[in-house]
Amino acid sequence: MLLSQPILSLLALSIASVDALPIQQFSLKPFSQEALDQYNVLRFLGTASPYVANPGYGIERDALAQCKVSQANMIARHGERYPSKKKGEKMIKNLASIRNNTEQVEGPLAFLKDYEFRALDAAGFEKETSSGPYAGLLEMYKLGSLFRDHYYELYEDGEDIKFYAASSKRVVESAHKFAEGFLGQNYNKTFVKVIDEDDEKLGANSLTPVTSCKNYNKKLHKDTIKSLSESYLDQIAERLNNESPGINLTADAVESLMYYCGYDLNVVGSKEICDIFTTTDFLSYSYGKDVEYYYEKGPGNNMSSIIGSVYINAVIELLKDDTKNLTLSFAHDSDIFYIISNLGIFDDGDLSVKHIDFNHLWKVSNIAPMGARLIIERLECEGSDGDYVRIVLNDAVIPIPGHSDGPGFSISVKEFEDYISEKLDGHTYAKDCGIESGIPTNLTFFWDN
Known part of the structure; x- marks a missing residue:
């Protein structure tokens, strides 16, 4: 159906009026409508996380x-x-296959072959x-x-x-x-x-x-803790190996990389390791830490x-x-x-x-x-x-x-x-x-x- 000339003129005037409005003002909202903190990786790193404030309940910090x-x-x-000596040595062991990898690695994780894991410098352990x-x-x-x-x-x-x-x-x-x-x-x-x-x-x-x-x-409930499935680590390893042929990550290496994420932030401030994983990955990881500390x-x-x-x-x-x-x-x-x-x-x-x-x-x-x-x-x-x-x-x-x-x-x-x-x-x-x-x-x- 063809629109009449009066209607077309009115429509054109309306569009011109909208274009003339200061659209940018609509973005100046007094309160954010986003809940971005749910994606803050610091919420998922357990005790390895740099300091992060408790989300609380909205109660004013100052006294009444x-x-x-x-x-x-x-x-x-x-x-x-830095990591403790015990945890640091465990990460070194689990990540040895990455650091000593001689295969050609392609894809987003190719950088790992030459990555400088500065938080694994044994001279810094415990410090x-x-x-x-x-x-x-x-x-x-x-x-x-x-x-x-x-x-x-x-x-x-x-x-x-x-x-x-x-x-x-x-x-x-x-x-x-x-x-x-x-x-x-x-x-x-x-x-x-x-x-x-x-x-x-x-x-x-x-x-x-x-x-x-x-x-x-401390080990009173070790069997309970161990019964929590860690199949997510295998799933992450499979996904990352498919994305970056030649990297050949094991489940233990994945867990150590997730743990190392916190220490890379503490020591260097780098988020490259953290960025390997999704918040969905970290949800499973962090829940495992919650269970571990709850029962220990x-x-x-x-x-x-x-x-x-x-x-x-x-x-x-x-x-x-x-x-x-x-x-x-x-x-x-x-x-x-x-x-x-x-x-x-x-x-x-x-x-x-x-x-x-x-x-x-x-x-x-x-x-x-x-x-x-x-x-x-x-x-x-x-x-x-x-x-x-x-x-x-x-x-x-x-x-x-x-x-x-x-x-x-x-x-x-x-x-x-x-x-x-x-x-x-x-x-x-x-x-x-x-x-x-x-x-x-x-x-x-x-x-x-």
């Missing part, structure tokens, strides 16, 4: 107007690092990184500066302060860098107090009480919460101590996992090993990436009879499920103490860990030193 933070107790993981966009030492320095700025009311120059560190070299270095950032020109290396993490005689008076817990069995060091192990109670019981005493307003501690991811297990903030039941549970809360990258930090705040609020407790994990406020009726979804100090006591249900570190007579059964160094 009628409240002030009167105490902050932080325990942090060391900053970004914290000092260069690159995710430099661990720099991140800890920045954290110290930002922490001082956020909690400026809790410390004045010249006041007595200590930074407690487990004795691993990278943990001690992290504590020193944090202290430098926190204190600036007033920093003195004597402010860092090192606690031997391998001394079993310290018992509970340690940042690493697992050392003295004879009844803790998380709520799935019967001793995790008990070990974590050592630090939490000390914090409960701190919350009731008006002479203390700041404690700063540095340890390992394992120690944070035990503490989180005791808090129960990500315990929504056992993780399935039959299929991926996409809605589970226990997500390792959100809990203990490199540089993870757990802060337990005491709040004083106008019009309230008592104080409140708020948990901040990796820059996100995390309420205790079923116990968040206080200001800003906090919990009263009394209710928090009762909650932890009920959760332990009569279990104690001394009894359940089999602590010998004469060995400390409580953490007291916050008051001793």
